[in-house]
Amino acid sequence: MLLKHMLRVNITVLALLLACAALVSCDSAKPNQAESARIRTKLEAIPLDQKVQFTNDEWKYILTGCQYYVLRRRGTELPFANAYWHTHEKGIYFCAACGNPLFSSDAKYDSGTGWPSFWQPIGGDAVSAASHSSFSGGTEIMCARCGSHLGHVFDDGPRPSGLRYCMNSAALKFVKAVGN
Numbered sequence: 502m503l504l505k506h507m508l509r510v511n512i513t514v515l516a517l518l519l520a521c522a523a524l525v526s527c528d529s530a531k532p533n534q535a536e537s538a539r540i541r542t543k544l545e546a547i548p549l550d551q552k553v554q555f556t557n558d559e560w561k562y563i564l565t566g567c568q569y570y571v572l573r574r575r576g577t578e579l580p581f582a583n584a585y586w587h588t589h590e591k592g593i594y595f596c597a598a599c600g601n602p603l604f605s606s607d608a609k610y611d612s613g614t615g616w617p618s619f620w621q622p623i624g625g626d627a628v629s630a631a632s633h634s635s636f637s638g639g640t641e642i643m644c645a646r647c648g649s650h651l652g653h654v655f656d657d658g659p660r661p662s663g664l665r666y667c668m669n670s671a672a673l674k675f676v677k678a679v680g681n
């Protein structure tokens with residue numbers, strides 16, 4: 502009798518556990534979208550003049566795999582096989598992670614490298630530079646607002662600056678100027 506009772510209790514516990522497991526797995530089917538939406542809302546609530554300090558886990562929810570590889574893992578995309586290397590339209594290039602305005606098309610030029618190249622950022626505080634040169638001879642350039650990797654700057658650019666900001670298209674989001 503006691504054994505029968507214990508068996509019944511165990512079956513009830515098992516059923517409850519299974520129900521919990523089902524609930525958890527239902528929950529885990531949606532959380533990416535919910536979490537992405539939550540992080541996007543959090544990002545949009547930060548004024549443009551304030552820094553964005555997200556963890557890589559948070560960035561993962563709102564960046565594509567390619568964006569994450571470049572922006573957060575300091576990756577480099579292939580030359581001549583990226584979105585903006587040959588773009589000549591007028592507009593602004595924003596940080597693909599945080600939306601900070603980085604470069605104007607007015608400072609874009611054809612460097613022949615196969616990567617979007619600019620001779621100056623849109624403002625003095627749009628990007629920040631690493632304190633030392635990288636193995637490529639350039640200096641790493643990050644978005645000054647969110648710290649994401651954008652590309653490198655070299656000193657073989659055109660006048661007047663003599664600089665070549667060699668960027669990854671995946672790190673940028675181009676918005677065409679109205680009327681162009």
Ligand SMILES: [Zn+2]
Nearest residue numbers: 596599644647
């Ligand atoms: Zn940014």
